[in-house]
Structures are given as structure tokens and as C-alpha cells.
Amino acid sequence: xxxxxxxxxxxxxxxxxxxxxxxxxxxxxxxxxxxxxxxxxxxxxxxxxxxxxxxxxxxxxxxxxxxxxxxxxxxxxxxxxxxxxxxxxxxxxxxxxxxxxxxxxxxxxxxxxxxxxxxxxxxxxxxxxxxxxxxxxxxxxxxxxxxxxxxxxxxxxxxxxxxxxxxxxxxxxxxxxxxxx
Ligand code: HEC
Numbered sequence: 001x002x003x004x005x006x007x008x009x010x011x012x013x014x015x016x017x018x019x020x021x022x023x024x025x026x027x028x029x030x031x032x033x034x035x036x037x038x039x040x041x042x043x044x045x046x047x048x049x050x051x052x053x054x055x056x057x058x059x060x061x062x063x064x065x066x067x068x069x070x071x072x073x074x075x076x077x078x079x080x081x082x083x084x085x086x087x088x089x090x091x092x093x094x095x096x097x098x099x100x101x102x103x104x105x106x107x108x109x110x111x112x113x114x115x116x117x118x119x120x121x122x123x124x125x126x127x128x129x130x131x132x133x134x135x136x137x138x139x140x141x142x143x144x145x146x147x148x149x150x151x152x153x154x155x156x157x158x159x160x161x162x163x164x165x166x167x168x169x170x171x172x173x174x175x176x177x178x179x180x181x
Contacts, residue, residue, distance in 0.1 A: 061108035063175055070173075073102045077157070080132070081150045087143055092150075093136040100129040113180055118160055125156035 076099045083092035104126055110118040132149045135141065161173075168174040 061106065061112065063109075066106055066109050066175065069102055069106050073099055076102065077153065081147075081154070084143075084147045084150045089136050089141045089143075089146065092146070093133060096129050096132045096136065100126060100133070103129070115164075115180070118164060121156050121160040124159075125153055128153045128156055 076095050080092050080095045080099060083089070083095065103122065107119060107122055110122060128149060132146065132153065135146045135149055164176050164179050165173050166176040
């Protein structure tokens, strides 16, 4: 009787799976496990933010994402141009950088749909926002030149809107789905 129960205790430890688990526990002291757990928890916190917009190897950027991004981008770019007109170059620069970040996320939408023309306008708009950032990053800003770059940014926005955006009949806009394949 006693001999059998000893065998029962020894047996599971001989199975490879059990041995591996015990080995892992021995190699990783508790503080290391706790650190690993908190790293995983931190990574989990980052996930919702990254899946909602652009990141991940194959992110899904829906029409709703496009509309939401455009809706926040509009006032930001309007703010850039108002700040340029008022000669408030630090506000203009801040909002131009933010606008660039927002607009850049939308490239996935057009790539997923093989819209090379849209990708082209998008890149042009991003390049012009970069040029604006550069123009606003010098000691003495050429105010008129900065305003002109602001106009060029808006032109790039409008090139895409002319093809892929239409009024939604309710005072707003929507994607012109008829322009998509
Ligand atoms: C590559 C194409 C493309 C580019 C570039 C682009 N947009 Fe758009 N934008 C769209 C499409 C498509 C819509 C319609 C989607 C919607 O609103 O549902 C839209 C909608 C908008 C709207 C209306 C949002 C709403 O529904 O009320 C604003 C504002 C806007 N864009 C601003 C901008 C600004 C500012 C830029 C340039 C910095 C820009 N867009 C660049 C494609 C583009």
C-alpha cells in the first residue's frame, strides 16, 4: 500500500511536461515571473490603442476609421492655417505635426483598396506638412512662405476629396464608393 502511493507521487514528476514546468519554476525566481507578468499587463494596455488605428502587421482600417480621422483632421488643419494667418508659428507647427500623424494613419485604407492615385495625393499632403514643419522650425520664419505651404497642403487634401468624397446629403461628407473598384 505504502509502496504504491510512493510510486504515484514519483510518477508524475517523470513525465516530461511536468518536469519542464518544475524546471521553469526553478529557473525563474518569483521576482522574474512578477516582472514578466507586469510587462505582459503593460503590453495588454497598449493593445486597444494600436488596434484601433494604424498599427500591427495587418491592421484593418475601415470606412468608419477614415471618417473619424478626417473629422478630427479637418479642424486641426483649419487650426494650422488660422495660426499661420495670425503669425502664431509655434501653434501652427504643433498642429501641423499632429495633423501629419493623423493623416498618415489613413494610408492603409487606400493601400488595402489598391488606390494608387489616393496614395499619391496622401503622400503629397504628408510631404507638404513635413515641408511646413521644416519652414516653421527655423529661427526667423518666412511667414508668407509658410502660408503658401499651408495652401499647398489644402490643395493636396482637395485633390483626393474631388475624386473620393461626396456630400452625404445631410450637410456632411461620405466616401464616394462609386469611385472604388
Ligand atoms: C487620399 C484621400 C484623402 C486625402 C489626402 C484627404 N482626405 Fe479628407 N476625406 C477623404 C474622404 C474619402 C472623405 C470622406 C469620408 C467621410 O467623411 O466619411 C474625407 C472627408 C474629410 C472631411 C469631412 C469629414 C466629415 O465626414 O465630416 C474633412 C474635414 C477632411 N476630409 C479633411 C481633410 C484634410 C484637412 C486633408 C488634408 C490635410 C484631407 N482631408 C486629406 C479623403 C482624403
